[in-house]
Amino acid sequence: NKALATYHRAIALKPNYWAGYKDLGLYYYQNGDLESAIKQFKKVVDLIPKNSNAYSNIGAIYYVDGQYERAREMFEKALALGKNPAAASNLANIYYMQDRFQDAASMYTIALEYSPEMYYLWGNLGSAYELGGSMDKAQEAYQEAIKRANTVLEVNPNDAEVLADLGAYYADVGDSMNALQHIKRAIEINPENITVQERAVFTYEKLGMRHEAI
Secondary structure, rough: OOHHHHHHHHHHHHHHHHHHHHHHHHHHHOOOOHHHHHHHHHHHHHHHOHHHHHHHHHHHHHHHOHHHHHHHHHHHHHHHOOHHHHHHHHHHHHHOOOOHHHHHHHHHHHHHOOOOOOOHHHHHHHHHHHOOOOOHHHHHHHHHHHHHOOOOOOOOOOHHHHHHHHHHHHHHHHOOOHHHHHHHHHHHHHHHHHHHHHHHHHHHHHHOOOOOOO
C-alpha cells in the first residue's frame, strides 16, 4: 500500500513530530481500522499531552465504536485542557444518552459558541432543556433551531432531512400546521430516507396523531 508506506516513511524521518502519527491515525480511521487509529492518536497524546484535539480525536473513535464511557473520559480530558466544540458536542450526546440533561445542555451551549449556525445543535439543546424540565429555555432553543434550519433550506428547498427536522421542531413548539406541511413535503421528496421516517414518527406522536405514525 503506497499511501500507508508514505505515512510510515514520514514518521521514520521525524519520529518525534506528532503530525505524522495524526495523519496515520486518520488513514486507519478512514479505512475502518479503529484499533490501529487509536494507537496512533495515543502517540500524538504522548508527544503533545496538553493538546485538547488529541484527546478529542481518541474520544471520537471510541464514540463511533460505541465505547461511550471511554469516549466520555477522553472528551472530558479534552475539555479540561480548553474549550473544544467537537468534544463538547460529542460529550453532550453522551450525557444526553445517560439522561444527564442539564450537563448535556451545558455542553451543547459550549459547542454553539463556536458553531451557532448548526441548527441541529439548537434542536438538541432544546430537547435537553425540555427533558431537564426547563421548558422556557427549550422553546427558545427550538425557535432558534427553526430559524437556522430555514436558512439552510433557502439554499436547498428540497433537502428532505432538513424539512423533516423542521417538521419536528415545529411540532416541538406546537405549530401543527407547519409541522405537518414540512413532514409531508419531506416524505414526498424522499419516503425511503430513514431520518425522514424517524422524524415523521416523532412529529406525528408529538402532535397526538399516533394513527399517522403507525
